[in-house]
Amino acid sequence: MYIYDDAGLFDVEAGLSPDFDALWSDRCQDAITSLRRRISSGELGFASLPERDPIEIITWAEGRRAEGWTDQIVIGIGGSSLGTRAVLEAMGPAWRAAVRTHFAENLDPVTLHAILEQVDLQKTLLVVVTKSGSTIETMSQLWILYDALVKTVGRAQADRQVIAITDPQKGSLRALARERGWESFEVPANVGGRFSVLSPVSLVPLALAGYDVDGLLGGARRCLDGGDEAWMGLARIAAQHVALGDQGYGQLVMMAYGDRLNALIDWFRQLWAESLGKARDRRGARVNTGITPIKAIGAIDQHSQVQLYMEGPNDKQIVFVETRSHSIDLTIPASPPLPAPLSHLQGRSLSEILQAEAQGTRAALARAGRPTACWRLESTGAASVGGFLAAWMFITALAGELLDIDAFDQPGVELGKKIAHGLLGHPEHGALAGETVPPPGDDASDSWTARR
Numbered sequence: 001m002y003i004y005d006d007a008g009l010f011d012v013e014a015g016l017s018p019d020f021d022a023l024w025s026d027r028c029q030d031a032i033t034s035l036r037r038r039i040s041s042g043e044l045g046f047a048s049l050p051e052r053d054p055i056e057i058i059t060w061a062e063g064r065r066a067e068g069w070t071d072q073i074v075i076g077i078g079g080s081s082l083g084t085r086a087v088l089e090a091m092g093p094a095w096r097a098a099v100r101t102h103f104a105e106n107l108d109p110v111t112l113h114a115i116l117e118q119v120d121l122q123k124t125l126l127v128v129v130t131k132s133g134s135t136i137e138t139m140s141q142l143w144i145l146y147d148a149l150v151k152t153v154g155r156a157q158a159d160r161q162v163i164a165i166t167d168p169q170k171g172s173l174r175a176l177a178r179e180r181g182w183e184s185f186e187v188p189a190n191v192g193g194r195f196s197v198l199s200p201v202s203l204v205p206l207a208l209a210g211y212d213v214d215g216l217l218g219g220a221r222r223c224l225d226g227g228d229e230a231w232m233g234l235a236r237i238a239a240q241h242v243a244l245g246d247q248g249y250g251q252l253v254m255m256a257y258g259d260r261l262n263a264l265i266d267w268f269r270q271l272w273a274e275s276l277g278k279a280r281d282r283r284g285a286r287v288n289t290g291i292t293p294i295k296a297i298g299a300i301d302q303h304s305q306v307q308l309y310m311e312g313p314n315d316k317q318i319v320f321v322e323t324r325s326h327s328i329d330l331t332i333p334a335s336p337p338l339p340a341p342l343s344h345l346q347g348r349s350l351s352e353i354l355q356a357e358a359q360g361t362r363a364a365l366a367r368a369g370r371p372t373a374c375w376r377l378e379s380t381g382a383a384s385v386g387g388f389l390a391a392w393m394f395i396t397a398l399a400g401e402l403l404d405i406d407a408f409d410q411p412g413v414e415l416g417k418k419i420a421h422g423l424l425g426h427p428e429h430g431a432l433a434g435e436t437v438p439p440p441g442d443d444a445s446d447s448w449t450a451r452r
């Protein structure tokens, strides 16, 4: 069960204008119609993922687990890893999983080396995930890990330990999987990375780790249970964020209470930032849309960021994420007695205290005239997490419709990648790198450069 009962109810006068509904309800309806049309035409595949039966993946994972693998290394970045990490951490505890999961995401040699130190490659599967099949971070790390695997178990056995998750037809990883006979799964061609958490991208490693992927999809399906009314509820939340953005609240802090929700916000940040930060609308006119997502973790960031949120520029929309129940709880012992200013805490559970802190912080921000909303998950079980993921994918897609931009591309990330490839000797991008990067020895660290 999941709930987000007062999701999106921004509750201070400083937030939404009183005529919000009058101003936005027609636009919400248009956004819903447009998004539904794109989904039913097959252009967008993310919405139908929860309808797919995961039995094939579940059965496959059970079979592979029975072979005795102790670890999997998920090699991927962005949409190819964040969703998996979000679910694993939220639903945890991951260290009790049937197969331990390690993430080779960033190109950090120390991290990758540490992973290699922790696993026994004879008992480890490499799960490489990339929709495009050519992401520099993913393919570089794959080649290092594959080389280590071949050296440990030999080429024929190594090829049985690699699982590729990529586009059905295109890309270097698909070509490699065919050439080397690697087991593979498909990322549907009409599902982009940041909208792929309910596809094999995450379901395969999650099922391998022994997580309840069926429950995850069930929770996601429930998000649209109410039909038209549910669609309107999601569109209204999207419109609230967009309207607040128009009113000058250009930053969205997602503040989640609990360490387990850390990666869930990382996943959200990519979804929101890449989908809505755009320079052109759908007709090609210059726009510059976007609401900057910011991560905060309660209660830690009460002691780090809340001063700024309370008294700094009033430019933030603050979304609290709480869970009603925790899989484990601990209580402060009633004796021996604590000194008087703290004695009221005795007998209280940590989850009670955390919840009071979330409510206190939200109330204080509201008093300071800062727009806030709260999402309360029933728990961090499969259904709640699935519902949260699906809801935010729909909200983000609907926000894209309201802004009249394409929420499903990311042209702005390409130039930096090409320059990096050029610097590393890619024949087509070398000139670009030479032109853009300051010449060697030119210390540009004291100058701010911007081209308009």
Ligand SMILES: O=P(O)(O)OC[C@H]1O[C@](O)(CO)[C@@H](O)[C@@H]1O
Binding pocket: 077, 078, 079, 080, 129, 130, 131, 132, 133, 134, 135, 138, 193, 194, 274, 410, 413
């Ligand atoms: O799955 P891929 O193709 O490796 O891409 C990884 C990530 O890189 C991006 O394309 C951005 O560079 C994201 O949109 C994507 O999730």
